[in-house]
Amino acid sequence: MSLWAVQEEDPRRIRYVTDQNEEIVGKRFIGMAPPSDFNEFVSGQIAGLITEGGECRGCEFVDSCSGYFKWPARNYRCDTVKALFRTLAEAARELRSDLAACPPNGTGVA
Ligand code: SF4
Numbered sequence: 001m002s003l004w005a006v007q008e009e010d011p012r013r014i015r016y017v018t019d020q021n022e023e024i025v026g027k028r029f030i031g032m033a034p035p036s037d038f039n040e041f042v043s044g045q046i047a048g049l050i051t052e053g054g055e056c057r058g059c060e061f062v063d064s065c066s067g068y069f070k071w072p073a074r075n076y077r078c079d080t081v082k083a084l085f086r087t088l089a090e091a092a093r094e095l096r097s098d099l100a101a102c103p104p105n106g107t108g109v110a
Contacts, residue, residue, distance in 0.1 A: 002066040004042045009068075011038035032072060042066055049074065061085045 004010035009026035015038065016024045024034055025041065035041040046067040049056040055078055056067050069081050 001064075002042060003064060003068040004066055007068070010042050011035070012040075012042065029072070045071055 002010065005013055007026070008014050009028075011023075011025050016027055018024060018030060022034065023038065024030055024032070025038075035044070037044065043066075046056065046062065049067045049070055050062075052074075054070075054074070056062055056065075056070060059065070059078070059082070061082065065081075065085070069076055069078050
């Protein structure tokens with residue numbers, strides 16, 4: 001699941017409609033021009049960013065991010081975002097490790 005879906009801003013899954021009956025990507029994008037194809041918006045966004053050869057190409061978080069932080073500002077620098085993703089990934093690794101070290105339910109020390 002991409003960050004777009006987590007944030008409920010993947011228009012293939014969720015559409016927002018303004019009081020003026022205009023479809024938009026998400027509430028934070030009210031007043032911006034809508035994409036030409038809502039169903040292909042996220043896949044088109046990341047495909048374009050990768051084709052351009054910018055920061056998203058080769059990004060270790062591209063599968064879960066899909067260029068979320070490059071819209072609408074394609075030149076946004078993701079250094080801080082990537083540091084946050086790394087922290088979350090490390091926390092997830094530690095949690096998995098802790099869970100794997102736990103004895104099966106009911107066999108632990110009282
Ligand atoms: S973190 Fe930044 S560089 Fe990486 S995929 Fe997301 S938008 Fe692209």
